[in-house]
Amino acid sequence: MGHKGGVKTATFSPDGHRVLTDSDDGTARLWDARTGAEIAVLKGHEKSLLSAVFSPAGDRIMTTSQDNTVRLWDAETGKAIAVLPAPRNRSGIGAFSPSGDRIATASPDNTARIWDATTGAAIVTLKGHKNTITDHITDIAFSPSGDKLVTASDDKTARVW
Numbered sequence: 001m002g003h004k005g006g007v008k009t010a011t012f013s014p015d016g017h018r019v020l021t022d023s024d025d026g027t028a029r030l031w032d033a034r035t036g037a038e039i040a041v042l043k044g045h046e047k048s049l050l051s052a053v054f055s056p057a058g059d060r061i062m063t064t065s066q067d068n069t070v071r072l073w074d075a076e077t078g079k080a081i082a083v084l085p086a087p088r089n090r091s092g093i094g095a096f097s098p099s100g101d102r103i104a105t106a107s108p109d110n111t112a113r114i115w116d117a118t119t120g121a122a123i124v125t126l127k128g129h130k131n132t133i134t135d136h137i138t139d140i141a142f143s144p145s146g147d148k149l150v151t152a153s154d155d156k157t158a159r160v161w
Contacts, residue, residue, distance in 0.1 A: 002029055002038055009051055013075070014058040022052035028063050030078060040078025044071055051093075055100040060117060062103055064094050070105050072120055082120025084113075093137060097146040104149050106137035112151050112161070130155035 005024030012019055012033065022028040028042040028049060042052075047066035054061055054075060061073040072081040084105070093106040096117060103117045110129035115122055126149070129137060135155040142149055149161040 002041075003027065005048065008049060011053060013054050014056060018058075018075075020052050020054060020061060022049035022063060024048040026065065026067075028052040028061065028073070030061075030075070042071075042073050042078050042080075044080055044083070045069065053094070053096065055096045055117065056098055057100050060096075060100065062094050062096065062117075064105070070094060070103070070115075072103075072117060081118075084115055084120050084122075093140050095140050095142055097142045098144060099146050102142075102146070104140050104142065106140045106151060110135065110137055110153060110155070112137060112140055112149065114149070126151070126159075126161050128159055129153040129157065 003023040003025050008022050010019060010021045017033055019031040019033050026045045026047060030039040032039055045065040045067050050064045052061060052063045059075050061075045063071045070084040074081055095104050101117055103115050104112055106112045110131045112126040114124050135153055137151050137153045139152040150158055152158045
């Protein structure tokens with residue numbers, strides 16, 4: 001308990017000691033998985049959150065929001081690290097690379113972007129899916145080795161980058 005809006009997702013940290021939740025109230029919250037005590041409130045988004053995930057090492061958190069931003073947070077302190085613009089990112093799709101040094105986001109404009117997960121610097125924009133009003137990238141994932149990215153789209157294709 002603690003959110004003032006519906007809770008969208010809940011996930012364990014990689015070590016299983018913390019739980020991360022995100023909400024319609026525009027916040028994500030870190031909880032102690034054993035006691036249920038609140039550790040930190042991640043505030044900064046202006047609209048509902050769409051997702052919140054831990055990095056593979058559990059040291060960073062990525063949140064996506066209807067405010068068209070992706071935010072990176074320190075998972076120990078809850079402090080903001082970076083704010084990434086995500087044009088029309090209503091889909092809330094994002095993923096950490098297996099090493100945790102990169103993140104990928106997808107936007108309904110059918111582009112995917114790769115970012116530096118430490119600094120928030122943009123690395124590359126990937127274009128190739130059909131750009132229509134009704135077709136959107138619906139999923140994004142890194143390969144286990146982290147050297148490839150796959151996107152799936154309503155345009156009836158999946159692309160490996």
